[in-house]
Amino acid sequence: MGNTFGSAFRVTTFGESHGPMVGAVIDGLPSSFKLTESDVQPQLDRRRPGQSDLTTPRQEKDTVQIISGTEKGVTLGSPVTLVIGNRDTRPEDYGEMRSAPRPSHADFTYQSKYGVLASSGGGRASARETAARVAAGAVAEKFLRERFGVEIVAWVQSVGDLVAADQNVATISRKRVDATLVRCPDKAMAADMANLIRNVKEAGDSVGGVVACVCRNVPVGWGEPVFGKLSGLLAGAMLSIPAARGFEFGLGFAATRLRGSEHNDPYVKKGRRLGTLTNHSGGIQGGISNGEPIVFRVAFKPPATIGRAQSTVDWDGHDCELKARGRHDPCVVPRAVPVVEAMAALVLADAALMATAAARP
16 A cells, blocks of 8 residues: 555556666556657656766666557556666675664664565665656656646755755746756855765765755645645655655745744735735645645755664674665765655646546536
8 A cells, every 4th residue: 555656646656676677557647648758768867876976876777668558659548657677786785684774774664564675775665766756757747747837846955054045936947956966056055065965975974955846837726625735745745755854835844933924925916816925835725726836845864874884783682783885875865856856746646636526517
């Protein structure tokens, strides 16, 4: 059950970090929708490992194949299956897992729950699984863009204690985001962030950060009360990403320092519709989209795999020292950007189909 996401636009991911492949099955995508691998590959290219010295050195081309659900580049209405081969696998790097659970990894909890562990890497808990999410998210994003004009852009807002200048959510673009290795559109701060990541990597350590995201042109009325709130669905989706530790939308926690008179968004006439003068609510009120840009942020912890020895205990409880040899990102946020975009697209595609169904007579 935990491997399937969504209600009307349902995505099931499969595969392990060092298995033969990872992939996703999409159920609910309408028929007669144009879809080929070229629609999916660009986002996978943005997420793939080995892009620069800021990321894991694992080399994966992450070439996607659509093996069901389409014919001559058009969807049939049946499940669409996307597969991505694992090529650069090194199971021998994970022998330490057989002797001791790695600090802050899922080894202990998976072993306790299932009684068995994937033989290498983090298995389903590995960030490798997010390649499948990004593939499915690219499909959802194309659907949202072509049917509703929705645009989704995420960027790195902070790394460690380095925080970028606020961005104009109405104009921020992926071209500007991708202009720096760290995917921060504040070029001066991006250079400092990149140097911080390099320094942390050289020290055998890791660092966290925050990814911000805006979803533009989302129609009014997406999201379901009371337990299907759009804000809650986005929160659940983002916190399902490996290493995610926090979620806020609109002003988020900063709203706690304001009075209601300061935080409230007054309504004004915007052309032929009502809108809000400010967007402290982040485009969602009462759990339902209000037509303003949906703005949120996701906090990511420092990666648990680091290049220095750590004190821990083995499976029998005996003290030991463990030094991981697996390849890893010293900071996940540059590659988390397309993952955040993908999860936002999956939530919104599901909400779009639910809203469309509710509107039918």
